Amino acid sequence: MTTEIRKTNCHYCGYLCAFDATLEDGRVVDFTPDPTRYPYDTSVAARCCRWPLNLEKLYDESTRVNYPLKRIGPRGGGGFIRVSWDEALDDIATRLRLLIDAHGPWTVASAIGGPHAVYWPLHRFMSFIDSPNNMGIGPICWNPRIWMDTMTYGWSVECDFRPDLTECLMLWGTNPAESDNSLFWRNIADYVRNDGKLIIIDTRLSMTAAKATLWLAPFPGTDLVLAYAFARVIIEEDLYDHEFVEQWCSGFDEFKTAAFERTIDEAAAITQVSAEDIRAAARMYATSKPAGLLSGRGVDQIGPNTAPLHRVIAALRAITGNVDVPGGNVLNEAPSFMSELELEDSALLSAEARAHGLNEPDCGIQSYAGWELADARTGKLGRHLPMRYLTSALPQRVWEAAITDKPYRVSALIVDGANPLVTYADTRLVMEAFEAMDLIVVLEFVMTPTALMADYVLPAAAAVEHPCFQAMGGVSDFCYGGPAAVEPQFERREDYAILRDLALRMGCDEALWPARDLTEELARTIAPTGMSWEDFTITGLCGGGAHYFKHLEIDETTGEPRGFATESGKVELAIPFLQRRGADVVARFTPVPGVHADVCHDPDCVTLITGARKQPYWASSYFEIPSMRARHPKPTVELSQATAERLGLAEGDACLISRQDTPDVEVLQYVHITNILDDVASAEYGWWYPEAVEDDPDFGKCFESNINLLTRGTVEGAREPLIGTWIYNGIPCRIRKKE
Template identity: 50%
Template structure:
């Protein structure tokens, strides 16, 4: 028996932690943390329960191991095993025929992470000629990236340095649950220092419990709070005048704009204490170095998302907390081949870019908007990834599936994501997908989305595929490592699937590397790094320079910022070109409950309340890992949380069965209580039952406790199209009927 120790990496979160695999005759028999590679600390793995899945999942009974083709009715859970050649030949033929009939834009795609590389699918779509990469970037990552780029000329990242960073804001993110790794451990240590920690979150999360100031904000009022903080900082002259005078554009406009946002006004709007707002503002403004980290709680507030991020950018700028140690640092452009180049964005013909569904709805999140921003960022040699920032709005893709307008979308490729649970308005998504001519799903498991596919293709997972995580393509960092073994059974790396599919559709010259590892080697070669050496190191990272705006440009003068004015734009000169505002302005939260629904709920003893969704709960992540028996034993059922005071007011108790509803639909949960602001509902996200029979009629239980049966993907924010997963309303009432899983 041949036994080896090989380097590899976990794929169960974005850290992709390093491991050493014991391999016997091509099978992994053991895994242990590799402390010689990123993230270097075995204590991080000691607090993580996901990584232990790597071994069991390789031979899990529920894994999809062979290409499957649907027989019988869609969703009927009847499949036949076919060869890869048979599957890819048929898929390519059907895609070609649909493109011939309707144009290549008839194909849409959807992708998830962190266990997939985005660019192979994006390259395939560009070469096929479709602009319709349907994404959820509008509610995750895109808003911050767009507003950072328009304000600073590139993205910024928090540079939290103990002993240097005097104040840290954590805004709308819960690292103990969403991260639970190196960043969370660093925050625990930070909280023990003399530096100030301010947490803005309606829930008293574990990081909020460590804070010097906790601001339990009313969901959807984040922009108002940010403008109120600016009011105090500017009014009390806590501004870095030298930095503002030299490097900020529009300060006087911003100062006048925030005058109405007094602490008393903001306290009333946000449901906070005025003295806490003032204290938080002073901590940030008086710090020698302050950093701010925001998350999905900000990204998912609908129409207010872009103005909130712009106001946050202004907080950093007016206090001079930009591109200096311990603050928020402009990321470096990549030394290696960029995501945009790997995507082959420029291969998408102009006439196909013009078919982008977003163009007339979201003038920033489209190809026209992207190209305008690209001309700015390329002044300093940086290019944002294109396909994610031009991804088609789900509402528009679904409309094209439903109506054929402005053209029919008849095919969809889904890679490592589960839209029937993770996309808003599940009923609508289901009906649209059921009517497709071709639905192809690349997956590990028979998810609800996979159960209605025409083809389910088995994809290599952690330790079966190499990984190179590059932080979304906006920084000069990459980490990861090699596969420990070849994929088990007939699983394939998704890169190889798209390469083979592309070759069948005339894209052969665009896929010169036969494997993903070869493609990664090509990507790193530009930085002068050999793939084998990278696999030994586990990371490529160059220390950022500070005050890059002061470095000399080609003309010898300071290069400044890659914006229209060359300065940080507190008042935007760019957004008005697209019909947007010069200054951040709060928007009204969306309403999904009609007066009739509210009246009916009241008659039935229910209440009308604001709701937030999408809160992370370890060890789950979105709709993932519910098939792990140990996880389910710890968190066995879907929960709706309220504060103890709210439960008492509503006449409810922990353990009660409750129904929440909007005009879109309803779902049922078990009531729990948690420390959070009163009169607010926090709903578990992504719940289903993988242990149930796939397909019709229950589809893994997705109709019963899936909060996206209530949500809507109707565009909210006008520049990007962000819809609302937070700051939406619902009605809640007690029900007595057992949930179906209680009888199983």
């Protein structure tokens, strides 16, 4: 028997923790955490229930998709037969060419997800066929922060949390204790144990909030009012950094005027955070230097107030002098490896295709026109944002085009590592769009509800079957990852290899896909750093390291400090560029009817938030695994004791949740009493029941407990005009006991 140890990485969340795989005669028999690579601490894996899945699912013949499958019978009827790769890809290529000839390349849409999918191969494929309509969850995850940081500073920033240096850490709408359980969370926990100051802003008393020095729980969707209240306290009490503001900020007077539009007491009434707590948090953050401020997905999902909130969060960092300072927030460097923009071959996308993007004219920034204007600014400092993810098509527009043929027909969809029928807003609309399409191709691990609606389900390699490489979208000079432990099992294939093969069958020049497999392509990606792929895999990390105060560096061409990549060369607290793109010059709060003013006056109504991360799941993933379901078998909706009593509910009760405006659509979840704001409900998302796939006409019961039955990807009305963010957090609803 031959025994071998190989380095590899877990793919069951986005942190890609390093492991050593033990192989006996070429077969993996064990995984052990590797203390020489990230996260450098075996206790992180010991606390994680997901990493054993790497072995459990590698040779799985019962739940994994192991061979190409072709639909037989009606769409959604559950009939599939096994076919060869050649048969599947030849037919898909032929059908795509026919649809493109009939309707134009924009008739093809795509949807991408994670953590296992590699985004840019699908985006490169879309660039090759000249379609602008790639979807992702960007408008409600990551994009608002990246876009507004770039508009404010000229590029994105990261929280430079350093427990030995950071004096205060503010986390806004993020819950790392449950969302990643990583080295970052361990460092936060150690920081708090050593009397570090931690401010948590979260409607829920999350596991992270339970550790806070100060926990503020704003009413859903009112975070912008709270942020401006912080700014008012900081300015009113003269706690801001005069030197940085005077030398390196523009628009301070306009920003101050906006911050002073409400008194602290008025802000307290709107947010339901006491004036005392508002002042305490603002003072703690402003008087602790350096201080880090990190926002998360929770505030990427509040509709028209999302982008404005991120503008004010960016401004708070600036007026307190915490931009590009050690221990505060650091302005990212451009990647020294191939950028996401290069990898996705965005330059191939024609001007005609860009004009057909299903985000025009709805999005002032998250559109190809918006990206081109922004790129002209960031390019002055040699930095280029990724195009594809930051110009994601609005799903609502894609679904409407599939159903109505307006503004043109969307007839085909390629899905890689995503499950739109469960995780996208408005499940019934998604289903209607699926039923109207001519071709759906899904690259997947298991038969998800989305896969059940496909014409072809292609078996994607997972976890240790392919190398991994996370480059943060190409907005920083940092990447991490590692090699595969074994070749893909059964007939699974890397998504890169699948999409490359499909592109070549459609006539693509092989020069656009020079690497034969993902390992070879990643070697090409890392080459500009001077490292080989083999060198990279020793540590699994590459990056130039942070350096600070870059705005003070002298530009050799002018002899002046280089400043920031904005129109003014300064941090812009008021942004004329955004005013020209359809927003206000300073951020404005938009009250949402039925939520911010009158919801609490309806005795039968509560305000619903969705999407809180819950271990052991990741979005709609891992529900098919018995060990995961045993840990958390039922979907729960969190209520305060007072709210539960008002509604006649008790712990563990089965309840039905409906929107205030569509009471006939109800979602089944189970009551869990927690310390959450009164009159607010937090429902879990991502729920389906894989055990019901075989005999359930509702596709794994994704029409039973899936909270996205109650969400809307609305473009008109409650929509933010720059990015198109819709509302997941702040939905008027009713909850009743299931009889």
